[in-house]
Amino acid sequence: MKIVKTLNVPAEFFYQQIINSVIFDIRKSTGETVKEHQLTNYSYVKEFSKSSRAKITIEEAQKNQRYRFNTSTVRNEFNVTYDIKAVSDSQCEVTYTEEMTSHGVLQKANDTLFGLFLVPFKKKQLVKMLESMEASY
Template sequence: MKIVKTLNVPAEFFYQQVINSVLFDIRKSTGETVKEHQLTNYSYVKEFSKNSRAKISIEAAQKNELYRFNTSTVRNDFTVSYAIKALSDKQCEVTYTEEMISHGVLQKANDMMFGMFLAPFKKKQLIKMLASMEAAY
């Protein structure tokens, strides 16, 4: 999935909103306080429920330009990327990409079927999240 959206916020503001959320998630999941400059190549385990957890690996955190991470579970690997391009002092373009690799034939078939039905909802939810970040400015 790929979404490109122009937001009426500075690139710095958008990037910082993403990073603040990441730092909060790390603190909540691990109890560790990590600094922004330590994020690239940082990994941690996040527990979603008693039987569900994932390893999250931050691949890139380039200030005001890019944030990319990988979420790895026993069933799938997800790679999510926010590429940020400053258009002016008050506007930026955000390119959100999400890729999923499923493990096993049955899981691939299952994910493909559910993906067709869930993709529009995920897209709508992401656009709503971007709009709320814009409104927070």
């Protein structure tokens, strides 16, 4: 899945919003306080419920340009990238890319079937999130 959207916010603002959210999530999930410069290659486990958890690895945090992470569960692996390009001092173009790899033939078939229905919904939710970040500026 790929979404490209121009936002009326500076690249620095958008990137910092992502980083603040990530640092908050790490603190909430682990109790650790991590600084921005420590994020690249940082991994932690996030528990969604008693029977559902994921290992999240931040693969890249390139200031004002890119944020990339991997989420791995027993069923799937998600690779997400936010590429941020400054268009002007007050605008940036965000390219969101998400790739999913399913573990196992049955899981892959299940994800393909549900993906047909869920991808449009996920895209709509992501655009709403981006617009909400823009509105908070």
